[in-house]
Amino acid sequence: MDLKTEVSTRCNDNNQGKVERGSSTPILQRECHGQISHLAIDIGGSLIKLVYFPRDSDGSSKDDKCSTSRERNSISNGDINSSIFGERLRFAKFETSKIGDCIEFIRSKQLHLGRCLHQECPSGEKTIIKATGGGAFKFADLFNEKLGVSLEKEEEMQCLVAGANFLLKTVQQEAFTYADGQKEFMQIDHNDLFPYLLVNIGSGVSMIKVDGDGKFERVSGTSVGGGTFLGLGRLLTKCKSFDELLELSHQGNNRVIDMLVGDIYGGQDYSKIGLASTAIASSFGKAISEDRELEEYKPEDITRSLLRMISNNVGQISYLNALRYGLKRIFFGGFFIRGHTYTMDTISVAVKFWSKGEAQAMFLQHEGFIGALGAFTGYKKHDHEQDQFVQRCSSKVSCADNNLSGGTIKSS
């Protein structure tokens, strides 16, 4: 495969999608020959994530217009980072339960067709789309039936790692820390990137120790993740979506529901073991009170409590695993976070608390698309190409400022 890719970074200040933060979109330009898809897909338990090049590179505006309503729909599910210049990687997501919408989207964008020379494709030869996540297995038949494409399954962990490595090496402002409402971008020294712990918080949580490109091990995980938040949240509040839950949690006060150290100690700190009176002793521990029923709790408070419980737990288990393998850096990705400040804050606090400030939680701008991106990079076959590409890219990017785009890097 002859793939020439051009990468640049762009701060997406005027993005059209619903993006809660200044998100930068990597723009890949490439020359392509042969039957290749411009789509990679990550089908998780709750969400489907797409990474794609628009089908018609110079007709993107027209394309956008055609499918505005469709896109609006998907926007409500998540966000689309659209960009303005040239050939850009785009990102989209759908709820897995609405896989029909996703398939419709792909069809409307003609993403299921071979990329360049599709008119010349030998008929009957199926387009192959890189896919990862459990749904790549589960929905393989559906894709074949509806779109006539076969999904080439890329191993999930491998995709996560490839995606994260790609982002960390390629995109200038990808990783950041979050503390006290302050987001701070981290300069990652590419020579000192490994090893790190990658925590992907999807429906469940995977914790992967990454030692290098393609060198990794899934060391742990927990079933208490994004799915738990959404599942419990839905049962407890009747909220319909993840974002709605997150939105609610902004206005909540978890002290109504959580049992704090102070609740047990009559308002005092348990100073001997360093627990402040405001520390949560028991999540939902106050809900044992017999005089209040579910309906009498504010959904805002419930979601806040839930979010803290899960974030805190993920943060703690992540730290313990990082500690176990002597990893100083923990990167959190996956769709649970969604750039949600309170979530990031809680995870950061948990890591900081348990590590006594030794370890730091870091987050990724493209948190939700790591797997899909990793699957996308699977189109490139040779590792050394990627290395080369990355290094040249990084030297390019390091001297570029946020607004700079373009800059062509040949990888072959």
Add this chain to the structure above:
Amino acid sequence: MAGPTEDYQYVLGSNDISHREEETTGKDKALDKLVGAGAEESQGVSAGVTERDMATSVGGSIHRSSSRPQLDLSKAEIQGNFEERDPTILLPNQSDDISHLALDIGGSLIKLVYFSRHEDRSNDDDKRKRTTKQRLGITNGSRRSYPILGGRLHFVKFETSKINECLDFIYSKQLHCGGMDSLGWDSESPPRDNAVIKKATGGGAYKFADLFKERLGVSLDKEDEMDCLVAGANFLLKAIRHEAFTHMEGQKEFVLIDHNDLFPYLLVNIGSGVSMIKVDGDGKFERVSGTNVGGGTYWGLGRLLTKCKSFDELLELSQRGDNRTIDMLVGDIYGGMDYSKIGLSASTIASSFGKAISEKKELQDYRPEDISLSLLRMISYNIGQISYLNALRFGLKRIFFGGFFIRGHAYTMDTISFAVHFWSKGEAQAMFLRHEGFLGALGAFMSYEKHGLDDLRVHQLVERFPMGAPYTGGKIHGPPLADLNEKISWMEKFVQKGTEITAPVPMAKPGTTGLGGFEVPSSKGGVLRSDASALNIGVLHLVPTLDVFPLLADPKLYEPNTVDLSDHSELEYWFTVLLEHLSDLVDKAVASEGGTDDAKRRGDAFARAFSAHLARLMEEPAAYGKLGLANLLELREECLREFQFVDAYRSIKQRENEASLAVLPDLLMELDNMSEETRLLTLIEGVLAANIFDWGSRACVDLYHKGTIIEIYRMSRNKMQRPWRVDDFDVFKERMLGSKGKRPHPHKRALLFVDNSGADIVLGMLPLARELLRRGTEVVLVANSLPALNDVTAMELPDIVAEAAKHCDILRRAAEAGGLIVDAMNNSLDGLKEKSPSVPLMVVENGCGSPCIDLRQVSSELATAAKDADLIILEGMGRALHTNLNARFKCDALKLAMVKNQRLAEKLIKGKIYDCVCRYEPAS
């Protein structure tokens, strides 16, 4: 409060009326009103039934406890209720029966540990017993020289939200009065008129301090929570033999903890929240971690999601749940396939509650059972995982889980164990504690100065399971049971309610919880055994006079039981045997108490209680610790005593002793005409033959209808044909008589562990003792301290010996030398000091009241007597077969028994019923 507890209260409520009508006097009723009003006043009562019951039984207990002779209660009540609100004045004369109390007031539960000095007042033989001991000349008689007092530790819990129940309980038991000072333990205690100080831990010790002060006049002295947890755990792990256990795949296995290799370990206390403490030694520890996802989370979320009213109800629901409807499994994501590359099977939970995201289903569309199970798995697993990661971090191999979240719940323990096992790849082990919820309270108790528990050893603690401990005391508590009368009423009501007492939860064979992996149980419901209905915590008896038998070759390796009831068929067999024997036993017991209505009522209660114990153990054999046949047999005796059947076989024993003593002179004459060698054989035959008289054996009881004692004895002896099934007689003979003319030196002192009354002791063991005495060996007859079946007791022996000595000079002189006869004849101790040319014959009590004997816990008298002994003779099934057949001793040991049970014969000696065992083992 709901579930079982509610049932219990309901029972009490509904039956209280009828019961009171038949039993209570007008005075009682007035009294109830008084106390009830008092309680209401101070509590601001809201809910009817519960509070009324509480008040009622508070009144009842105060009245009924007047059966304790030293309390002048009625007078005190008036003072307490009318004049002074200060309850310390309520019982001015109760210092004899004072209790100590420590509390652990957590976010959800209040745990109490209290100590009661408890002489067995029900036993009116106390005086005789004491005189007997004085006769022995071995007893130093100075109990007070022991560093700790004998007594009992009780464990009780309440819901924190119902703190008034707790206060009432403390009040009714008078636990708020006095303290260590009145026992002379803590001279620094403030004088009585100041507020009494009680140790307390947990956050509530701060929160409710004022309430305790106001209601009970008690000042809570706050002890640090972590200090208490660690002290409690260390105590339990060191002092209680079967405290720690593993729980994998539904199988409970006790772990023997080497006290020298206990530290370091990780202690995980799962209360409302979770604390993880690295323990390096006594008082040396660090709280290294914790999680806010704990018991409070389970209960809180569970309540919001299911409307359950109590923790236990929620737990019970989980038993019937199927979490696959709620949790997203790997298979759900991977279309039913395993994610084998990273070792996750299709049934692994990928995301807890991950399936509840469907937009089509609302909360009410999910089964509460499924929700509860999903929640339980999520939290248990999470705790297991974080605990393991922390253990790993500090290189700790052992993780002990405590706290009230677990509640002995099999599924919870399996899930935690699985998590630890899975993540550690089998390297680390999750262990649980039987007293899981009481670590903090116990630790607070130990923070009293000179609490005495430090000095306790494993062998000085005996755990008993009285009614009310496994069923009420262990559960979240209702009103206290004050005395036997109330206990029986409670039993009667409980049984009326239905079958709960015999089958608290659906039974399940072990191993069906199906946690093969991080897997979902294969079958949907009813297979998850819950121990939530009973906590399996008994009352700890502190018996400082107990010792380890000093002649055990290796006390660490010693295991008394030869029949291990963890084998289910074995268990079933013995349960059947005991149940079949039960009605006969009840008849005898009732007759022994004069057959009165009261005796009949107690007999019924005993039968119910014992059946309930059997049912409980059948359901979960390890419920009371490691279960051997000896434990079961002892449980029966304890249960009899609990319902004040002091000696069910009293009259039978007497009759048989008399009959046997009548023919003893003839037997002795017969023996004296034999050669030494023949005599020795005849004596051993005689012991074996006489051992046929055993009321514990069904087969033998049937025999008794066929002839007189002496006929049976002679028949039995005539049927003795060597070789016996186990026959070491020749080796024994050589040790006794020597060979080739070489005369061995006689043993210095022999301990004879005797078995039954009647022919067994009189025609079997006494003649053997006489032979040893004749050869210059001191003889110590070791008999039960308390009656068990028709076993002869240490109290009865002096009279029997005295009677026998009337016809035998050897016995007379030896008994005189041992101080038995002089005393028996003229009640004077002067004779003790006379020098006698004969070696002495003595009697000591063994410290137990069971047909079997656990040589790790014997009386200090026996331990003292054993120091000079170089021969041990264990006689009878209970002491030589059911227990101790495999025991090894530092000195020569002879084990003699006739096997009166077909199954036991097959199992132990591959023989048949009435086969004999004569095993001789020279000193090892």
